[in-house]
Amino acid sequence: MKTILITGASSGIGEATARHFQARGWNVIATMRAPSEDSTLADLDNVLVTRLDVTDAASIPVAVAAGIEKFGKIDVLLNNAGYGAYGALEAFTMERIRRQFDTNVVGLLEVTKAVLPHMRQNRSGTVINISSIGGQITFPLGTLYHGTKFAVEGLSEALHYELEPLGIRVRIVEPGMIKTNFGGRSFDFAMDEGLSDYAPTAEAMGRLFGKLASNPSAPETVAEVIWEAAHEDGDRLRFRAGEDAARLLEDRKSQDDGTFIGGIKKLMSG
Template sequence: MKNTVLITGTSSGFGKAAVKHFAREGWNVVATMRAPAAETDLVGMKDVLVTRLDVQDRGSIDEAIAAGIARFGKIDVLVNNAGFSLFGVFESISREKMQEQFDVNVFGVMDVTRAILPHFRQQKLGMILNISSGAGVFTLPMLSAYCGSKFALEGFSEALRYELASQNIAVKIVEPGGALATSFGARSGAEAAHNTSLADYEAFVARANEAFAGLRAKRLATSEDVAEVIFRAATDGTDQLRYVATEDIQPLVKARRETSEEAYMAFMQSHFPTP
C-alpha cells in the first residue's frame, strides 16, 4: 500500500505546499482544514482527500482521522501544521486570546496526536511531525504568546519522543522561519489589529518593527522549501529529532544553541536594541 500522510492546516502556507509535495512524491494525502468548502486548489488532486479538521473541535479530529483511514486504509504520518501567531506586546493581549493561542498551537497538537495514537499503536508504526518555528528556539519581541506556545510544543515533542519510541512511533520537529512572513500571517495580522499597543510601548514597538523589517528582507526560503524539509524528515529513515528548515534563522539558532547565555543575549540585543 502507498504511504499516507495526514496534514493539518492545509488551506495555505506550509500546509498547502506540503500536500502538493507529498502528492507529487506518490503519497496519499489527507489534507485537513477548518473550512474545506472554500478550498479549490487541492480538491480533485489525485489521491488527496480534502476534509474538515479544526484542532479546537475534537469531534472533527476524530472524523478526519476516520475519513482518512476509510479512504486510504491507514495513516502512516501525522504532520501537525495548523497554527497561528498573535503579534503584539503581552500587556495588550487579552487572556482569552492568549488561551486561544495555546489552544491551537499546543493543545490542538496534543488532541490530534492523542486521537491518532491508537491507530499508530495498532499498526505498530507511525510518525508524528510537529511544525514548530524558529520562535520555538529563540525569542522575539512582540511574539511572547507565539514563542510561549512554540517553546511548549518543543518540550512536549521532545518528551513524547521517549514514550512513543517504545511503540515504534517516531516524533520529529521541523523549525521554519518566517513567523511574520508566511501566509498564515494573515491571521496573525488580523489578530494584531485588535491588539493596539499601550502608549508607553510606542517607541519600543517602532524599534521592533524596524528590526522585523530587516529580518523579512533576509527571508529567502519559500513554503515549498519548507515542504521539502517536512518530506525529508518524514522519509530520511533517521532518528533525527529537529530539522531547521530555513536558512534565514540559522544565525539565531546557532547563537541560541552553540554559544554561551551571555553571548546569545548580547547577540539578540544587537538585533533588538531597547530604545
C-alpha cells in the same frame, strides 16, 4: 502507497507539503477549517480534503476516521495548523491568550491523541510537529507565540521517549522566516493605545522583523524538509528549515544568553 494527514493545509506550509507529498506518490489527507474555500487540492489524485479545526474537538476524530476509511492507514501526521500572537501581554484578553494556546498546543495534542491509537495498533508511524526558530529563540512582544512553540519543542521531545518503543517516531521541524500569510490571517497583533509604554518596543520589533524577513524562504523549502523528516530512519529529532533558521539556531546554540540577546537588541536598535 503511504498516507500523510496534514492540519492547516489550506495555504502556506500545509498546502505546499500536501502538493509535495502528492506529487511523489503519497495519499494526502488535507485538513482545514473551511474545505469549501479550497478549490485546488481537491482536484488532485489521491487527495482527500476534509474539515478539521484543531479548536473544535468534535471535528478531529471525524477527520481522522474519514482519512483511514479513504486510504486505510495514516503513516505520517503533520501537525502544522497554527498562528502567531504578538503584542504586549497586557493588551491581550484572556480569551485571546487561550485561543493562542488552544490552537498551537492543545489542538496539536488533541490531533496527536486521535491518531496515536491507529499508529500504535500498526506499530509504525511518524508524528511531525511544526515548531519554529521561535521554539528555541524569542523576539520582542512574542510572549504568547514563543510560549506555545517552546511548549511544542518540549512536548515533542518528551513524546519521543514514550512512542519510540512502539515503533512511532517524533520529529520537530523548525522553519525560519517563510513567505506565507503569517503576517495576514495567521498573525494576531495586540496593542492598546493606552499602553504607550510599550510603543518603543513595538517599533523596535518592526525594525527587527523587517531585517529578519528580508529574504524569506518559500513554503516549498519547508515541505522538502518535512519530506526529509518523514523519511528519517535514525534518531534525529530536529530539522531546521531555511538558511536563516540554520544560522540563528546555530548562533543560539553556540552563544551564551547575554551575547545572543545582546545581538537581537542590536538588530532592534536601528
